[in-house]
Amino acid sequence: MSQLKAVDYAAASPEVKAVYDEIKQTRQVEDVNNFWKFIAQHPPTLARTWDSLKDVMAPGALDPLIKELLYVAVSVTNNCGYCVASHTAAARRAGMTDEMFGELLAVVGMANETNRLAVGYRVPIDPAFE
Amino acid sequence: MSQLKAVDYAAASPEVKAVYDEIKQTRQVEDVNNFWKFIAQHPPTLARTWDSLKDVMAPGALDPLIKELLYVAVSVTNNCGYCVASHTAAARRAGMTDEMFGELLAVVGMANETNRLAVGYRVPIDPAFE
Amino acid sequence: MSQLKAVDYAAASPEVKAVYDEIKQTRQVEDVNNFWKFIAQHPPTLARTWDSLKDVMAPGALDPLIKELLYVAVSVTNNCGYCVASHTAAARRAGMTDEMFGELLAVVGMANETNRLAVGYRVPIDPAFE
Amino acid sequence: MSQLKAVDYAAASPEVKAVYDEIKQTRQVEDVNNFWKFIAQHPPTLARTWDSLKDVMAPGALDPLIKELLYVAVSVTNNCGYCVASHTAAARRAGMTDEMFGELLAVVGMANETNRLAVGYRVPIDPAFE
Amino acid sequence: MSQLKAVDYAAASPEVKAVYDEIKQTRQVEDVNNFWKFIAQHPPTLARTWDSLKDVMAPGALDPLIKELLYVAVSVTNNCGYCVASHTAAARRAGMTDEMFGELLAVVGMANETNRLAVGYRVPIDPAFE
Amino acid sequence: MSQLKAVDYAAASPEVKAVYDEIKQTRQVEDVNNFWKFIAQHPPTLARTWDSLKDVMAPGALDPLIKELLYVAVSVTNNCGYCVASHTAAARRAGMTDEMFGELLAVVGMANETNRLAVGYRVPIDPAFE
Incomplete structure (x- = not known):
């Protein structure tokens, strides 16, 4: 069963x-x-x-397209296959173009890279960001 | 030393x-x-x-504010303290308001929750998303 | 090959x-x-x-069912498909009911959500928890 | 500021x-x-x-202590410092002993290890688990 | 489509x-x-x-085989199925033997385990490592 | 207390x-x-x-320095502050130079980036890697 x-x-x-x-x-x-x-x-x-x-996910200070882009970014970072598939589709319905999708994944990729550089080099937080 | x-x-x-x-x-x-x-x-x-x-991060199909919001979303999901601090500051400089920040984190939180529900329930991808 | x-x-x-x-x-x-x-x-x-x-995984201060529930919680959070499948089956053999499984995933989902809220809002640890 | x-x-x-x-x-x-x-x-x-x-987190098919243990397991896996501190404290208030805590972390550690072995060896799901 | x-x-x-x-x-x-x-x-x-x-990935202070081993270690930890498959193949082409692969995954497994023990026990950094 | x-x-x-x-x-x-x-x-x-x-971690098909490099790669990817500090120190004791450390983090960064590109673009595994 x-x-x-x-x-x-x-x-x-x-x-x-x-x-x-x-x-x-x-x-x-x-x-x-x-x-x-x-x-x-x-x-x-x-x-x-x-x-x-x-x-x-309702319209607010951020519009639904931006919210779907954020959902894709998190789902890709978490490596959730179902979520990437369903929210990529949802983002396209909300207006995401191929070019937007390409830029979204480029940002997600770079963020994942620099996140690890910051951790690996043990970068202390700048006083201005506290 | x-x-x-x-x-x-x-x-x-x-x-x-x-x-x-x-x-x-x-x-x-x-x-x-x-x-x-x-x-x-x-x-x-x-x-x-x-x-x-x-x-x-240059302006393109997505504008710089959206790109910074995506950076914060990834950095929060990866739990990178330095990156959360620096990109939250960068997003504010690019125009992120308190309300936008609140909605951003709400989406990031929900995405992290539903990512795990999809994995835990082992949800198969709908044919429409393939 | x-x-x-x-x-x-x-x-x-x-x-x-x-x-x-x-x-x-x-x-x-x-x-x-x-x-x-x-x-x-x-x-x-x-x-x-x-x-x-x-x-x-032997019985101890925690019984085998609880240990299997914890295994599922970690495997879901790590998005390990094999591990979710095998440890969900193991947890059922150890006595996990449908209702327990539903509550388990609800807790895992909420924990993943609030973990990110704590990181995103950069919440400092309360002195009482140090 | x-x-x-x-x-x-x-x-x-x-x-x-x-x-x-x-x-x-x-x-x-x-x-x-x-x-x-x-x-x-x-x-x-x-x-x-x-x-x-x-x-x-209300009592249900799983009691509050088990739910707090699950919360700690997820928080440790996600490396959320605030969440580990606050939910470890909450689990202790709910009845977690030192021995339970030791076993909890031992299970969390092993699960994180075997999750990666399953991924690295690309283990296919047994038909019995489908 | x-x-x-x-x-x-x-x-x-x-x-x-x-x-x-x-x-x-x-x-x-x-x-x-x-x-x-x-x-x-x-x-x-x-x-x-x-x-x-x-x-x-070019030869440098680290040779290409070591770099491919590192790539596998990260890909396994991130649970990226495609990346594990492709970089395991690349590592084999660069000279990784079965024995090396076994030891690589053993290290990756232990690192993932002890990473969580360090987080769960909230181990403070030794002054010598600062 | x-x-x-x-x-x-x-x-x-x-x-x-x-x-x-x-x-x-x-x-x-x-x-x-x-x-x-x-x-x-x-x-x-x-x-x-x-x-x-x-x-x-004993010498085997991989020598201790390579094993420590792998440990650092996993610890950085998992964002474990204690583990990054202690295993970076251990890797240096085992012979890691500044140049090796720079290349190690460069590989870890790129692997984290391309892992997400593979997930985001939903790349199917090449038959040759199966």
């Missing part, structure tokens, strides 16, 4: 269905992604994660 | 001084940050890193 | 077979997992890792 | 004070930790994080 | 072809690896990364 | 003293580093870690 279990809409509890419905309506999509179907194995995690993401 | 060694301007070789001068002129600052003074222990690393950063 | 090489029981040296036999007897299993068959390419690593794991 | 800014109770907005009051009452403490005072710079993050943590 | 896009030699721009040609000549290979074909989606990243790698 | 506790030689149990004595004799040092004094809070971890490190 597979240990990988998605909760499909048809088989979902009313509690889970309500979250799926809200995701579908908010994002204007036919079905929810695998991410939601898998975390729905634990309904409180599904509900809490959706509530939090809905708030955090 | 301390193992932590900065290369100050006065003691720098002509090769290192030339890089320092270019950084100071490009960024319009009085002196270079500790990061540069420490990696200057290995002059080829100093020159290569500056050349790369200058190109990667 | 594949670079991926498992050392199967039949082809194993007496030294490796002895470790396999001990694992099979201790864990009451028919065959050892791929993990052991791959690290057996370097017999000293096989022997040392088994000796260490046997001691560390 | 320091870039590190805590929001103390006296200077907090009513919205922030309300969260502080709930934390103090729930945890029966005189004052909130620095973590809360720093993330209070962005009130929505303060409120959302507290709401989530309150739910996730 | 697949989101995964390699830039093959035949379809490459003159700018990209020039980098491919230099890689093929320097490394004496028939074709470039997938790594180069994918980052070629952003030509400035291709050119910059090749220029940097060519310099950094 | 401080939560940071070193086990000094004078106050150590005979079991811990025996390990300290072996470390001092093997390494020809006057006293053991803080690392050992802190993990000695859990004597089985002290004994097991020393036994493992003694074996893993």
Whole structure:
């Protein structure tokens, strides 16, 4: 028996269905992604994660495209294959062009490099940054 | 004897001084940050890193503020104290407000959380994202 | 020629077979997992890792279920696909229920989120925690 | 001017004070930790994080001590100094003994080691774990 | 439409072809690896990364075999599947034997373990190391 | 009361003293580093870690200097401040020159950068590396 279990809409509890419905309506999509179907194995995690993401990713001082770019940057740094795939797609839907994607990964690459140079050379924080 | 060694301007070789001068002129600052003074222990690393950063962080399809926000996101995820301090300061100089900073860290936090949920639930990539 | 090489029981040296036999007897299993068959390419690593794991995972002040939950938490945080799969299975054998698994991942997710908030806001350690 | 800014109770907005009051009452403490005072710079993050943590860390299928042990395991793996300090203290308050702490770190250490062995030897997932 | 896009030699721009040609000549290979074909989606990243790698991996105070061993060590620690596969192959071409590979992974494993013990026990730096 | 506790030689149990004595004799040092004094809070971890490190770091197919370089590379990638400081010192004692250190960090930096490029561009493994 597979240990990988998605909760499909048809088989979902009313509690889970309500979250799926809200995701579908908010994002204007036919079905929810695998991410939601898998975390729905634990309904409180599904509900809490959706509530939090809905708030955090909403337009604010940063617009949704920038927020998706940040999500990709973190997901790449953490090496999360699913997250890179899904948030790259989300960023493209939000307006990310090929050129933006290229620059995004260039920044992420350089940041990961210089982060390690700073650690390896044990650079003390400049007084101006304290 | 301390193992932590900065290369100050006065003691720098002509090769290192030339890089320092270019950084100071490009960024319009009085002196270079500790990061540069420490990696200057290995002059080829100093020159290569500056050349790369200058190109990667220049305005392009993404503007400098967005690039600095991405730098902070990676540095926070990697837990690099020096980098968080220096790039938060750089992002503020590029226009990051308190509200933007709050939203940036909220996105970084959520991305780190959902990255692990995706891994823990072993979520397979949706065909649409391949 | 594949670079991926498992050392199967039949082809194993007496030294490796002895470790396999001990694992099979201790864990009451028919065959050892791929993990052991791959690290057996370097017999000293096989022997040392088994000796260490046997001691560390034995019942003590923490019972084996808790230890497996901790193993899953670390493996998820490190994004190790093999380790998440094998230790989730091990945790289930040790008594982890679906509900426990859901709460485990919820804690792991929140810890990864708040770890980054603490780093991003550069929170100084409270004197009470020193 | 320091870039590190805590929001103390006296200077907090009513919205922030309300969260502080709930934390103090729930945890029966005189004052909130620095973590809360720093993330209070962005009130929505303060409120959302507290709401989530309150739910996730509540007694459930896993008791609070196990949840704190998991928090320490993740924080150590992520190398978050503040989080290791604060959650080690929290785990001790929840009942963690010196012996438990020693075993916890031994498991965390071994998990980090074997995670890398699995990656380095590129171990394929056993069919039984799929 | 697949989101995964390699830039093959035949379809490459003159700018990209020039980098491919230099890689093929320097490394004496028939074709470039997938790594180069994918980052070629952003030509400035291709050119910059090749220029940097060519310099950094050249023989110097450390010989190429040692540099490849270091690359494997970092790639394993970061859990980058592609990088582990490609740099393990590169290290073998540079002279890494099975025994060296076994010892390399043993060191990487132990370093990852003791890194976490140092963090978990919050070990202060010895004055002699400052 | 401080939560940071070193086990000094004078106050150590005979079991811990025996390990300290072996470390001092093997390494020809006057006293053991803080690392050992802190993990000695859990004597089985002290004994097991020393036994493992003694074996893993001994001369073999890789010489001690290369092993220390690998240790630094992992410690920098994991951002472990204590480990970077102590293993940089150990590598210098084993013969690492300033030039080697510069090249080591350059490789570590580039590896961290290209690891993320490979993940971000979702590069599939070349058949030749399987």
